[in-house]
Amino acid sequence: MADVERTLFLIKPDAVERRLVGEIIARFERRGFDLRGLKLVRVREQQAAEHYVEHVGKPFYPELVEFITSGPVVAMVIEGLGAVAAVRSMMGATNPLDSAPGTIRGDYALDLGRNVVHGSDSPESAAREIAIFFTDAELTG
Ligand code: DAT
Ligand code: MG
Numbered sequence: 001m002a003d004v005e006r007t008l009f010l011i012k013p014d015a016v017e018r019r020l021v022g023e024i025i026a027r028f029e030r031r032g033f034d035l036r037g038l039k040l041v042r043v044r045e046q047q048a049a050e051h052y053v054e055h056v057g058k059p060f061y062p063e064l065v066e067f068i069t070s071g072p073v074v075a076m077v078i079e080g081l082g083a084v085a086a087v088r089s090m091m092g093a094t095n096p097l098d099s100a101p102g103t104i105r106g107d108y109a110l111d112l113g114r115n116v117v118h119g120s121d122s123p124e125s126a127a128r129e130i131a132i133f134f135t136d137a138e139l140t141g
Helices: 013-017 021-031 045-051 061-068 083-091 104-108 123-133
Strands: 004-011 034-041 073-081 117-119
Touching (some): 013 061, 013 073, 021 073, 021 083, 083 117
Antiparallel strands (some): 034 073
């Protein structure tokens, strides 16, 4: 039996601008996950740098930071059985051209640089990333 986990999930500026927030959140609610944190934020440069620290130095890093700071983002903590891997599988592959239909990226995106959503890739990443976006007092349950 999988563990109950928490994962950090972001609805990126492209999806907020396209008014996809409700549809995306609804998928996780219908699947049976619980929301433990939820807010609309403008990601600061410093937060973006912490969040994407593993990508520092890669050719796409500057545009990655520019994009995630370019407009409002919905930050969420999603909780449930096997949440880290299950949320990743609901997101689809990083490059939307490889994402299966039925996944979030497979249904809503084509462009690698504007791929709609972020989800933590391991429980360790989740703990680190949740702390960048939420204080303990902002998380319920
Ligand atoms: P994921 O978001 O699926 O965890 P990642 O952590 O490898 O993927 O990369 C973070 C984001 O950076 C990704 O959502 C889109 C962007 N990205 C990744 N590889 C890229 C590339 N080769 N060119 C442009 N953007 C890229
Ligand atoms: Mg990643």
